[in-house]
Amino acid sequence: MTIPQTGAGAPAGDPAVSNARRAIPRALVVLLGAASVVVVVAGAQAVAWLIGPAFMALIIVIAVAPVQGWLRRKGWPGWATTLVVILLVYGLLLVLAFGLILSVAQLATELPQYSAKADGMVNGLVGELARFGVGPDQLAAARGSLDLGKLAGVVGAILGSVAGLASNLVFLLALLLFLSVESGGAGVRLASIGRDRPQVSAALTHFAWGTRQYLLVTTVFGLIVALLDWAALAIMGIPLALTWGLLSFVTNYIPNVGFIIGVIPPALLALLTGGWSLAIAVVVVYCVLNFIVQSIIQPRFIGDAVGLSVTVTFVALVFWAWLLGPLGAILAIPLTLLCKALLVDIDPQARWAAVLLRDTPMEPEEAAAAKAARKAARRSRRHGHAEGNGAAPGTSEDVPSTPPEDVPDTPSGDGKPRLPSS
Secondary structure, three states: OOOOOOOOOOOOHHHHHHHHHHOOOOOHHHHHHHHHHHHHHHHHHHOOOHHHHHHHHHHHHHHHHHHHHHHHHOOOHHHHHHHHHHHHHHHHHHHHHHHHHHHHHHHHHHHHHHHHHHHHHHHHHHHHHHHHHOOOHHHHHHHHHOHHHHHHHHHHHEEEEEEEEHHHHHHHHHHHHHHHHHHHHHHHHHHHHHHHHHHHHHHHHHHHHHHHHHHHHHHHHHHHHHHHHHHHHHHHHOOOOOOOOOOOOHHHHOOOOHHHOOOHHHHHHHHHHHHHHHHHHHHHHHHHHHHHHHHHHHHHHHHHHHOOHHHHHHHHHHHHHHHHHHHHHHHHEEEEHHHHHHHHOOOOHHHHHHHOOOOOOOOOOHHHHHHHHHHHHHHHHHHHHHHHOOOOEEEEEEEOOOOOOOOOOOOOOOOOOOOHHH
16 A cells, blocks of 8 residues: 655645545644644643743843844954853843842832721721622622732732742753853854755744844833833832832833733822822823833834734733743743744745734735835925925825935845745
8 A cells, every 4th residue: 555645745736645635624633733732832831930931041142142243243252252142141130130139029028018008998998888788798809809918919920020030040040051152153053944944044033133123122112111100200209119110111021011010009009108199190190101102102113023913912911921920921022923933934834824913914025115105105295295396295206216214225125034935
């Protein structure tokens, strides 16, 4: 009996291959794929203690890798560039862990001072609910849910998710050391992969580029938001202003809901210290500062790097937070970019999935060309109105023959790695 060849070496249009493929019902293929996903996800959740720190180390090394390339172009020897990368990686980790541990310690010391006042406010609220006819069981449930200790636990979990890596510090430091040493040969490895699998090499390169762009933009805007929040809270006299500024910086890496998580603790402390007027003032200030920066300005800079729709970003946030805990929420975007690179970008037949995942229905090159054309049209209309030459807006005589300096002349001229077309 001859087994039909179904691999890459099978001739195109072979009837035996087509019959073999039709032998398995599509519904069974879908069920088997879904079962495999469940098994993989369950296994990943079982080893979340390993996946979270390992991916955190990978992201840190990817973030500082361009420094090594820049030093090599300046003529530094290989051992010196590797040493600089190791020092940068360890320095970033130690500074971040020290700041988070200090903030958690201050939080644990400060919050118990307001427990009596919080209990008084909760008792007053429960009394008001009783006047409206709320039953005793519901009142007991409401009293248990309005607990300041639970707030401390939630905030401590968010701040301590990264600082908690110190519990496995030996493993993390060793992994960072090995990744830093091997990061210098990443380009050679990708070039070697690209000779046989260009899609894989391009997808991994695009993942590293997108991750660095995302981290750069998020870090810069996170620092801006943290400084603004810290200054505003300090002016209003909110306790632990520096801790809440650090919380704003950390939650800036959490897409969609990071702003909400960051505003709740200082607003509640403002309620305990200054009443409703101060709490409302904190919420208003946070909305003005954080919403404008994180929801209006930041997405304009980060959209090209991420390239994921808002819905996909939110679902990814919920999934990774459930799978890996608070650290998964912080690393949700880089983890999603890696999965997209390994499961979608390397497979030319999965282009339909890329269309569903990205933020625009068009290809990135087409979207860049359309964006450049719209900018040129707007510039030409403004130029035409300023000149008053009477030409219709958007006509060919108003459109410049060469694109402006801030618009790339080709979709691939922005320095962004492109996936090879199928």
